[in-house]
Amino acid sequence: MSFSFNSKIPLYYQIREDILHKIEQGHYNVGDQLPSELQLAEDYGVSRPTIRQAISELVQEGHLIRGRGRGTFVSQPIITDNALAFSTFEEDSNIEYQWEKVIECRRIYVSSEIAKDLHLANDDEVFEMTVLKGNRKNCLTIRTSQIPVKLAPNLLEEKNLKDLKLYKILREEYGLVPTHSKQSFQSVPAELEESSLLKVDPGSPLTLWRGVLYSCETPMARVKTLFRGDRFRFEIAQNEGTNDTVVMKWVNLPEISDCF
Amino acid sequence: MSFSFNSKIPLYYQIREDILHKIEQGHYNVGDQLPSELQLAEDYGVSRPTIRQAISELVQEGHLIRGRGRGTFVSQPIITDNALAFSTFEEDSNIEYQWEKVIECRRIYVSSEIAKDLHLANDDEVFEMTVLKGNRKNCLTIRTSQIPVKLAPNLLEEKNLKDLKLYKILREEYGLVPTHSKQSFQSVPAELEESSLLKVDPGSPLTLWRGVLYSCETPMARVKTLFRGDRFRFEIAQNEGTNDTVVMKWVNLPEISDCF
DNA sequence: ATTAATAAAATGTCAATGCATTTTATTAAT
DNA sequence: ATTAATAAAATGCATTGACATTTTATTAAT
Numbered sequence: 001m002s003f004s005f006n007s008k009i010p011l012y013y014q015i016r017e018d019i020l021h022k023i024e025q026g027h028y029n030v031g032d033q034l035p036s037e038l039q040l041a042e043d044y045g046v047s048r049p050t051i052r053q054a055i056s057e058l059v060q061e062g063h064l065i066r067g068r069g070r071g072t073f074v075s076q077p078i079i080t081d082n083a084l085a086f087s088t089f090e091e092d093s094n095i096e097y098q099w100e101k102v103i104e105c106r107r108i109y110v111s112s113e114i115a116k117d118l119h120l121a122n123d124d125e126v127f128e129m130t131v132l133k134g135n136r137k138n139c140l141t142i143r144t145s146q147i148p149v150k151l152a153p154n155l156l157e158e159k160n161l162k163d164l165k166l167y168k169i170l171r172e173e174y175g176l177v178p179t180h181s182k183q184s185f186q187s188v189p190a191e192l193e194e195s196s197l198l199k200v201d202p203g204s205p206l207t208l209w210r211g212v213l214y215s216c217e218t219p220m221a222r223v224k225t226l227f228r229g230d231r232f233r234f235e236i237a238q239n240e241g242t243n244d245t246v247v248m249k250w251v252n253l254p255e256i257s258d259c260f
Numbered sequence: 261m262s263f264s265f266n267s268k269i270p271l272y273y274q275i276r277e278d279i280l281h282k283i284e285q286g287h288y289n290v291g292d293q294l295p296s297e298l299q300l301a302e303d304y305g306v307s308r309p310t311i312r313q314a315i316s317e318l319v320q321e322g323h324l325i326r327g328r329g330r331g332t333f334v335s336q337p338i339i340t341d342n343a344l345a346f347s348t349f350e351e352d353s354n355i356e357y358q359w360e361k362v363i364e365c366r367r368i369y370v371s372s373e374i375a376k377d378l379h380l381a382n383d384d385e386v387f388e389m390t391v392l393k394g395n396r397k398n399c400l401t402i403r404t405s406q407i408p409v410k411l412a413p414n415l416l417e418e419k420n421l422k423d424l425k426l427y428k429i430l431r432e433e434y435g436l437v438p439t440h441s442k443q444s445f446q447s448v449p450a451e452l453e454e455s456s457l458l459k460v461d462p463g464s465p466l467t468l469w470r471g472v473l474y475s476c477e478t479p480m481a482r483v484k485t486l487f488r489g490d491r492f493r494f495e496i497a498q499n500e501g502t503n504d505t506v507v508m509k510w511v512n513l514p515e516i517s518d519c520f
Numbered sequence: 521a522t523t524a525a526t527a528a529a530a531t532g533t534c535a536a537t538g539c540a541t542t543t544t545a546t547t548a549a550t
Numbered sequence: 551a552t553t554a555a556t557a558a559a560a561t562g563c564a565t566t567g568a569c570a571t572t573t574t575a576t577t578a579a580t
Contacts, residue, residue, distance in 0.1 A: 010563060036530055047565045052531085068531045069573030270533060296560055307535045312561090328561045329543030526577070533570070540563075547556070 003044065011046050016054040023063060023074055034064070034072040103142075103197070104130040107149060107156065114146050117212045118219045125149040127156060129166065132197060142197055143225040151176060151220055176215045263304065271306055272313040279314065283323060283334055294324070294332040363402075363457070364390040367409060367416065374406050377472045378479045385409040387416060392457055402457055403485040411436060411480055436475045 003014050022028045034040065037055070041048045055072060058064040065073045110118065110126045118126070126146040145166065147155060152174045170176040211223045263274050282288045294300065297315070301308045315332060318324040326332045370378065370386045378386070386406040407415060412434045430436040471483045 012563075038530080049566090050564060053563085066531070067573080068571065069529075071530060071573090272533075298560080309536090310534060313533085326561065327543080328541065329559075331543095331560060522580085524577100524579075526575100528573100528575075530573080531571085533568100535566100535568085537565085538563105539565105541561085543558100543560080545556100545558080547554100549554075550552085 005045075011044075012050045012053040012057075015040075015044055015046070015051065016057050019054065019058060020063060028074045030074050032074045034074070036071065102129065103132050104128065105156065110146065110148075114222050117222045118146065118148055120148060127152070141225055143223065145224075146222045147220065151218070170220070176220045265305075271304075272310045272317075275300075275304055275306070275311065275314040276317050279318060280323060288334045290334050292334045294334070296331065363392050364388065365416065370406065370408075374482050377482045378406065378408055380408060387412070401485055403483065405484075406482045407480065411478070430480070436480050 003018055005011070007014060019028070019034070028034065034055075035043065037048050037051050040051045040055075044051065055064060055066065059066050059072075063074070067073075106128055107125055108128050110120050110122070110124050112122060114120075114126065115122055115124065120126070126148050128144065128146050130142065130144045132142055147170070149155075152170060155169070155174075211225075212219055213221045213223065263278055265271070267274060279288070279294070288294065294315075295303065297308050297311050300311045300315075304311065315324060315326065319326050319332075324332055324334060366388055367385055368388055370380050370382070370384050372382060374380075374386065375382055375384065380386070386408050388404065388406050390402065390404045392402055407430070409415075412430060415429070415434075471485075472479055473481045473483065
């Protein structure tokens, strides 16, 4: 342990680095519970606030997860590869997602903001679906989709809608094949409701993914997805001239020991 | 002041919200110095650690900037407007850029991190160019490029290098035509040096753009660009099946009244 | 066996203090 | 007037102590 009281480097920072090292070296594995703050304080020979400061930084950066009454755990490192996490058109052939849960499913008048994206009038209706998606026990994303009613009039009556083969249904039942999309993303702080769904503290950094899907130049759906995790990386391999690109994207997500 | 000792909401959080409110309401203006931690502790009737916890969160989120021995200040707000496009291969035909300034231009041994990207050995050399770019009076980006010496041996002798037609020179003099690239970006806090160049406070959120440019499968340059502004939007119009995409990207940048 | 109450463990919040370090302003010396 | 030394102010780091709240495991009652 490269830890010294005589160093000019702050104790909390040395401890922070030491813990991080132990995570990277496999001394602590993903999902492992760290010793309690009091135990760590004793181990390092420092006070609890010092330990807390070290741990707080690592929590902030997504390396650790804390839960009151439960303990401190090593979070999922910096996952994952490419299109696994999001197939561009959300076909959800993705086996990484072990479960999905429909939070809301209703028919509403379109909001003015969304109307613009979907080329709708203000009194047009859309189906709005909110889905919580997770990986094993974890909540990872909230996805809200709006689909114009006139494009898929009987969408809510579909039997397997709850199974969330939304884009499959749109294609097979309504002939709505996504041909291209416009997407953007942004880092945003978690709102109260979002934070409770995703089991993070309000204000935690989330990645907001917005997209409009087109089917033969007709806007067919607007999608808003919130991903947990404060680091987002996006890779593009681009070929000059054609402007064609192959897009690889991924998100780093922390893991929490329980969700439900 | 909606602040109460009887609330179930933690004191530090109430104070955090109160300070944030005062920033938004203009009670504290950009650049203003907040009362010292001790003063605030007295004002709110709490201890200094409580104040520090409140302030720390606001610093973390970029609303405040702290400096030891100096004080705590309201940081630059989160403005956006002028969408500024970046040509993918930095041809800089973009008229939005009114000026550019070469900060540094030298021949150095490649760092290990960059060596990996450029497929170089550790004792290989690169030309490193750091350029400050701006829009009228404002500093908007810092761009650092590394080009392997062996790919463009006489780069530093080019007469019009200072005029920054870097990619033009590479193409016309050395036959280095960028064919594809790998790029990624990330939100990062401004380091000290960067903050002074871009005229923002240290810790202000910047967008970090990293890219490796290839010429016929040969890595020809590594580019690192820092953009001012905390909001980044990226648009992709994608065509299904082929995975081909046309990429449009832009950054929303804050405007600052004076720079030089 | 199931359920409810209890206890233990862990993190969350807050206070009061002391000293260190950095910056800035003031003062003294040249 | 310039420079160097000093003092004051502000944040940075760390300790000790106390109590609150949440979760989990244990125990007791049914």
